[in-house]
Amino acid sequence: MTAFDHVSLRTQIATAAQSLSDNAIAPELVALALSAGEPKLTADGALSVRTGAFTGRSPKDKYIVRDALTENSVWWDNSGAMAPERFDLLLADVTAHLAGQDLFRQDLLAGADPRHQYAVTVLTPSAWHALFIRNLLIRRGEGIDASPGATAVTIVHAPHFKADPARHGCRTDTVIVLDMSRNLVIIAGTLYAGEIKKSVFSLFNFHAPRNNVLPMHCSANLGPDGEAALFFGLSGTGKTTLSNDPDRPLIGDDEHGWSDDGVFNLEGGCYAKTVKLSASAEPEIFAATRRFGTVLENVVLDDQSVPDFNDISLTENTRAAYPIHVLPSIAPGSTGGTPKTVVFLTADAFGVLPPLARLTPEQAVYHFLSGYTAKVAGTERGVTEPQATFSACFGAPFMPLHPTVYGDMLAQRLKASGAQAWLLNTGWTGGGYGVGKRIDIASTRRLLTAALDGSLDMIDMRFDPLFGFEVPLHVAGVDDKLLDPRRTWVDGDAYDAQATKLVELFRRNFQKFGPDANAEAGPRLQMAAE
CATH class of the missing domain: 3.90.228.20 (Phosphoenolpyruvate Carboxykinase; domain 3)
Structure with missing residues (x-):
């Protein structure tokens, strides 16, 4: 199979943009997001955003391109299928939609182990989405080396594009599609930022077993001898709370791989639920929500711009996205030994x-x-x-x-x-x-x-x-x-x-x-x- 030319696609989209903000850091992205007029700063400097009608993922609108690679390997009972020609048509239409817009590009890494690493480029017209994914993936030059052999991934993010079910072969005007053969992702018609994060995880989960890596939806921390402990659990079970332990450095709070050499974090940040968050019960997470550059999703602010984590009038799925290095105790290199x-x-x-x-x-x-x-x-x-x-x-x-x-x-x-x-x-x-x-x-x-x-x-x-x-x-x-x-x-x-x-x-x-x-x-x- 011929490798897909990610550079040409990225160049095509960037060249057609009215302007391109290339790998802007947090202060720049905060300023640009505020200038767009929608987000707000909290009293402590976090960026408060709303995701509109979509306050969570849209699993029924998520698809995988059905081709020779995926036909006999994907669990189709659990995944929607899209024909390759429909995906190509959608990609062309989304690319045309983004032409003439101000775009933000973030070149990031997924996978703290260089031997199992993805070089992820996200292209989006939204400054706050660029900040969100910059917080959550691994930022180059922050202690984890980029591998020259990292797998290229491109995510084209068009939150205001409306898909045409008859034309694009989808269910509604919202669509999230993963092309596993070319490692391309299209996210359209939803402002919910978690779709970007989970698309990277889904790509990893498809490819990792072929490289003898067990992908895991879990948190992980380190014991005194460097051995890892894994914490699997669905929302509300205490996964984030129990893995955040000042005496056990955190490897990561959500997505990991287990190779022959041990455990590594896929990400460089945390996406914590904030419903009923308190300083006494979860002090580390609470402190992170008061940090400049943290993105707060659908958190209601009072008249003093202070987050009210008990107010779930918008959604119970309120979230905070922040880099992992703001936590007081983290594992060096986001890796650990055999669990x-x-x-x-x-x-x-x-x-x-x-x-x-x-x-x-x-x-x-x-x-x-x-x-x-x-x-x-x-x-x-x-x-x-x-x-x-x-x-x-x-x-x-x-x-x-x-x-x-x-x-x-x-x-x-x-x-x-x-x-x-x-x-x-x-x-x-x-x-x-x-x-x-x-x-x-x-x-x-x-x-x-x-x-x-x-x-x-x-x-x-x-x-x-x-x-x-x-x-x-x-x-x-x-x-x-x-x-x-x-x-x-x-x-x-x-x-x-x-x-x-x-x-x-x-x-x-x-x-x-x-x-x-x-x-x-x-x-x-x-x-x-x-």
């Missing part, structure tokens, strides 16, 4: 799972493929039951290949490294949401510390007859009763009924992986004795 510990986080709103469980390698793969958490009841009147959420590999929307590809790689990595996997539940105890209470953060941190420092290696465990994993009988500083969720319920029969429901949800979800999947490592309908 010693793998933690799967869940916030079980059914009140069934124990706060900590030790997993066998087979159980680890099962829970990785399941990607479970449970969200609390929504605002709809009469809805009181928790809603189970399963997202394969804890990031299904960004995983172009079948989940079992990543699951098999995780199994190989666990076997080779000897890493211990744990399930850490940050959800409810003593009953489900509305009856029980959220497990307190102090107990969660004690449990996590015990799992990370090896102090549970010789602790007596009980076998959980429902889920098949081992649960510690005692952890210093934690109420023994908390470790056995059935004991925290007033009505044991009610716990059994809720547990049976959750087991069935797990089993039903896992059926989509087919008869060869590792279902025997999951829960079974065998109830605990009274």
Whole structure:
């Protein structure tokens, strides 16, 4: 396959622009964004922006070009397909749309390991989007070397272009398309900046397994001997909070690769949720939101231009984008050694799972493929039951290949490294949401510390007859009763009924992986004795 000429495409788009701001730094981009009249400065100097109708990703409007490379490898049940000729037509139309506009170009890196690195160029007519992606990817010259062999990626960002479904073969006038063969991305019809970030991740997730790298939607930090710990978890489970530990330098908060040499961050920044953010609970993230150059998405400001993180009138998905180096404790080079510990986080709103469980390698793969958490009841009147959420590999929307590809790689990595996997539940105890209470953060941190420092290696465990994993009988500083969720319920029969429901949800979800999947490592309908 002939390599695509990224330089010619970038030159064509840049030459047709009215002006080109080339790799502007944060102060320039802030000034240019403010001159456009839409963003505002907060009282502390962060840039406050609104994303209009789109306050989150548009997964139903995301496509992959279906060609010889992707035809038999992409998990099409999870991805929309676009014909190559439709993509080329869309690219031509978007290029014509950008002609005559003021454009911003950012040349950045993705991948802290030079052997697995992407040279990413983003072209956009929006100064604040340029600042956003500059915050989130790796900036050249900031401690991570650019590899001469880095894979070229071009992202053409046209937030105000309206696609034509009949002409471009898409669903609506919003479209996000990835051409995996040429490493081209088009994002059009949405102001939500997270689409840029996740497109880079999706490209990486497609290509990485072919280079023997496991791509992971997780946070990671370093232990005292340089070994990494991984934290997988969906939104609201505590992934960012628990991985930000002043005693454990942060490798990264969201996207990583695991190679034969260890773990490396794909990014150079953080994209933290800010809903109900407080200085006491998450001081590092709170401080980052008060920094000049941080981009705050859809955060409401009061009449003194101070962010109100409790105001979710625009969306619950309020975000802050900032460079990772503003945090007080980060890993040098954004890399770490081979993981010693793998933690799967869940916030079980059914009140069934124990706060900590030790997993066998087979159980680890099962829970990785399941990607479970449970969200609390929504605002709809009469809805009181928790809603189970399963997202394969804890990031299904960004995983172009079948989940079992990543699951098999995780199994190989666990076997080779000897890493211990744990399930850490940050959800409810003593009953489900509305009856029980959220497990307190102090107990969660004690449990996590015990799992990370090896102090549970010789602790007596009980076998959980429902889920098949081992649960510690005692952890210093934690109420023994908390470790056995059935004991925290007033009505044991009610716990059994809720547990049976959750087991069935797990089993039903896992059926989509087919008869060869590792279902025997999951829960079974065998109830605990009274």
